Amino acid sequence: MQSICFTSGLYQTEIERLDQLVDRKPSLLKGEFLYQSGEPFTALFAIRAGMVKVFSVNDLSQEVIHGFYVPGDIVGMEAMACQRHEFCAVALDTTSVCALPYPQLTRLAMEVPNLNAQIFSLMSQEIVTGRLHSTILAQKTAEQRLADFVLMMSGRLRARGYEYTQFRLNILHRDVACYLNLTPETVSRIFGKFQKLQLMSWKKKEVLIQDFDALQQIAQSSDQGN
Amino acid sequence: MQSICFTSGLYQTEIERLDQLVDRKPSLLKGEFLYQSGEPFTALFAIRAGMVKVFSVNDLSQEVIHGFYVPGDIVGMEAMACQRHEFCAVALDTTSVCALPYPQLTRLAMEVPNLNAQIFSLMSQEIVTGRLHSTILAQKTAEQRLADFVLMMSGRLRARGYEYTQFRLNILHRDVACYLNLTPETVSRIFGKFQKLQLMSWKKKEVLIQDFDALQQIAQSSDQGN
DNA sequence: CGTCTCCTTGACGTTCATCAAGTATTGTGG
DNA sequence: CCACAATACTTGATGAACGTCAAGGAGACG
Numbered sequence: 001m002q003s004i005c006f007t008s009g010l011y012q013t014e015i016e017r018l019d020q021l022v023d024r025k026p027s028l029l030k031g032e033f034l035y036q037s038g039e040p041f042t043a044l045f046a047i048r049a050g051m052v053k054v055f056s057v058n059d060l061s062q063e064v065i066h067g068f069y070v071p072g073d074i075v076g077m078e079a080m081a082c083q084r085h086e087f088c089a090v091a092l093d094t095t096s097v098c099a100l101p102y103p104q105l106t107r108l109a110m111e112v113p114n115l116n117a118q119i120f121s122l123m124s125q126e127i128v129t130g131r132l133h134s135t136i137l138a139q140k141t142a143e144q145r146l147a148d149f150v151l152m153m154s155g156r157l158r159a160r161g162y163e164y165t166q167f168r169l170n171i172l173h174r175d176v177a178c179y180l181n182l183t184p185e186t187v188s189r190i191f192g193k194f195q196k197l198q199l200m201s202w203k204k205k206e207v208l209i210q211d212f213d214a215l216q217q218i219a220q221s222s223d224q225g226n
Numbered sequence: 227m228q229s230i231c232f233t234s235g236l237y238q239t240e241i242e243r244l245d246q247l248v249d250r251k252p253s254l255l256k257g258e259f260l261y262q263s264g265e266p267f268t269a270l271f272a273i274r275a276g277m278v279k280v281f282s283v284n285d286l287s288q289e290v291i292h293g294f295y296v297p298g299d300i301v302g303m304e305a306m307a308c309q310r311h312e313f314c315a316v317a318l319d320t321t322s323v324c325a326l327p328y329p330q331l332t333r334l335a336m337e338v339p340n341l342n343a344q345i346f347s348l349m350s351q352e353i354v355t356g357r358l359h360s361t362i363l364a365q366k367t368a369e370q371r372l373a374d375f376v377l378m379m380s381g382r383l384r385a386r387g388y389e390y391t392q393f394r395l396n397i398l399h400r401d402v403a404c405y406l407n408l409t410p411e412t413v414s415r416i417f418g419k420f421q422k423l424q425l426m427s428w429k430k431k432e433v434l435i436q437d438f439d440a441l442q443q444i445a446q447s448s449d450q451g452n
Numbered sequence: 453c454g455t456c457t458c459c460t461t462g463a464c465g466t467t468c469a470t471c472a473a474g475t476a477t478t479g480t481g482g
Numbered sequence: 483c484c485a486c487a488a489t490a491c492t493t494g495a496t497g498a499a500c501g502t503c504a505a506g507g508a509g510a511c512g
Contacts, residue, residue: 056357058365059446066357078357080350087357106343113336120332123349124306130356131282131292131304131313137363138407139284142468173491181364183469188492204477220285368500399459409501414460430509 009114009121017108018115022046023099030170034075034089034097041079043099047071050095051170054078055178056087065179067129068092068153068171072160074100077123093170137181140219145180146190147219150200154209166208173202235340235347243334244341248272249325256396260301260315260323267305269325273297276321277396280304281404282313291405293355294318294379294397298386300326303349319396363407366445371406372416373445376426380435392434399428 010018023043027050028034034045034052045052047069054075055065066087069075079085080102109116136145158164177187195201199211199218209215236244249269253276254260260271260278271278273295280301281291292313295301305311306328335342362371384390403413421427425437425444435441 056361058361064361064364066360078350078353081347081354082350086354106339106346110336110339110342113332116336116342117332120345120349121307123346123353124304124308127304127349127352127356128307128312130353130360134292134356134360134363135282135284135290137360138290172489184491185470185493186468192492398457410459411461411502412500418460 009118010112011114014112014114017112018100021101021104021108023101025097025099028091028095028097030091030093030095032091034091035079035085036088037085039085041076041083041085041102043101044074044076044105045089046098046100047073047075048096048098050097051092052089052095052097053092053171053175054087054089063175063178065175067133068179070153070156070160071162074122077126092175142180142182142186143190143193144219144221145182146176146187146194147199147215149176149180150202150207150209151212151215151219153207154212164209165212166206168205169202169207170205235344236338237340240338240340243338244326247327247330247334249327251323251325254317254321254323256317256319256321258317260317261305261311262314263311265311267302267309267311267328269327270300270302270331271315272324272326273299273301274322274324276323277318278315278321278323279318279397279401280313280315289401289404291401293359294405296379296382296386297388300348303352306349318401368406368408368412369416369419370445370447371408372402372413372420373425373441375402375406376428376433376435377438377441377445379433380438390435391438392432394431395428395433396431 035041037056049071052069052073052075053065054067054069055063058064069089075089076085078087105119109119136148140148153169154164154167157167173187173191174184176182177184180187191200191202194215197214199214200207200209202208261267263282275297278295278299278301279291280293280295281289284290295315301315302311304313331345335345362374366374379395380390380393383393399413399417400410402408403410406413417426417428420441423440425440426433426435428434
């Protein structure tokens with residue numbers, strides 16, 4: 001079962017031991033929380049199916065979205081420091097997850113060096129991802145951000161063996177806007193433009209990418225080049 | 227010596243074992259690199275004195291600054307996933323660091339649960355810090371970002387027992403601009419305004435904070451409130 | 453003491469947010 | 483299963499915050 005998350009560096013026997021401590025949760029419905037800000041931290045969550053967004057809420061109770069997580073991803077690592085959640089994680093779709101209870105996980109990690117290294121690696125990757133996100137917010141135009149976003153989601157699905165030119169993506173455009181620090185209006189205008197240019201379409205939760213190269217070019221064009 | 231970095235959760239005997247694997251480096255001069263993008267990852271670095279900035283370089287060879295690190299901080303954790311640096315770390319001042327060789331560190335961590343937990347905690351904290359940085363870039367006005375930045379640096383010095391109302395900060399305003407996704411011109415204008423209002427001054431690398439409350443208020447004002 | 457980099461100050465322009473109003477889509481209860 | 487309400491998306495007109503460009507002044511380093 002855990003063939004997706006932690007396992008790239010583990011032996012079969014190690015995977016089996018990991019399986020034993022996994023707490024397989026019932027499916028979450030759209031809108032249900034994995035965790036909320038303020039709750040004590042008890043476990044990491046491995047996503048098996050569906051999609052999750054992680055966000056915080058600012059002073060004016062607007063969401064600030066920090067990431068969308070797909071099957072194979074682990075969420076919750078940001079709470080290990082305080083042993084308390086400062087962020088919220090909510091299902092965007094019917095979602096199934098495995099809980100990895102933290103005390104048991106660390107205990108097992110102390111016995112299985114490969115598992116410990118895997119956790120380090122995942123956390124390190126999360127730091128890098130966060131910095132990339134910052135960079136995109138800071139350096140790219142609205143068009144670049146959107147092209148980048150679509151390609152990134154496609155790439156992550158691809159990396160995990162899913163269809164990546166045409167796929168269901170149950171994310172509100174409003175949430176995309178929020179993740180990329182844009183407004184829904186801007187997102188709408190730019191997706192409209194992309195569709196007119198036959199680069200891609202995103203209607204009714206269905207994404208279709210028609211021209212990867214052109215999107216890539218937009219995403220990378222050296223700032224005001226476009 | 228290591229009374230600053232990892233040690234909050236360690237016993238004396240554990241600290242001593244950590245001390246044994248520390249590789250105490252000679253001082254770095256301003257402008258010298260701790261590591262550069264592309265180099266293999268060999269060690270984490272604990273900063274003992276001075277200041278370090280971590281950054282990446284974008285397509286147009288402009289720096290994107292991800293953080294400034296002060297004594298007591300650990301840098302390099304983002305490279306654990308790939309075992310290769312994707313970022314650069316450079317001394318902004320005469321800086322002294324300890325290298326914590328990664329293989330030895332992980333080996334020791336396997337024997338000392340407290341140390342392992344400490345590393346998890348630091349990495350988790352780094353994820354949170356990155357998300358806060360994103361949030362500031364995304365949600366705050368130029369004035370708020372600058373007020374926030376000054377208070378943050380002050381707060382970090384304070385947390386580590388240094389002077390925090392008046393202190394040396396060897397960071398170019400250009401680098402502050404880069405970190406906060408602003409231009410040097412904007413930074414100059416706003417610091418000029420803050421000085422006129424007697425909130426703070428920053429001249430010749432010397433920061434003086436005159437009115438914490440007012441800065442706090444600016445940093446937090448609910449967006450366009452100010 | 454001179455050069456180079458950094459900082460300052462002003463005038464102007466651009467990107468994207470805001471506001472507003474209308475259309476589509478989704479969800480719900482009868 | 484349909485009708486209606488609520489939410490999401492679209493499209494246009496306007497505006498503001500900050501970037502860009504330019505030129506002058508101060509500080510730092512050799």
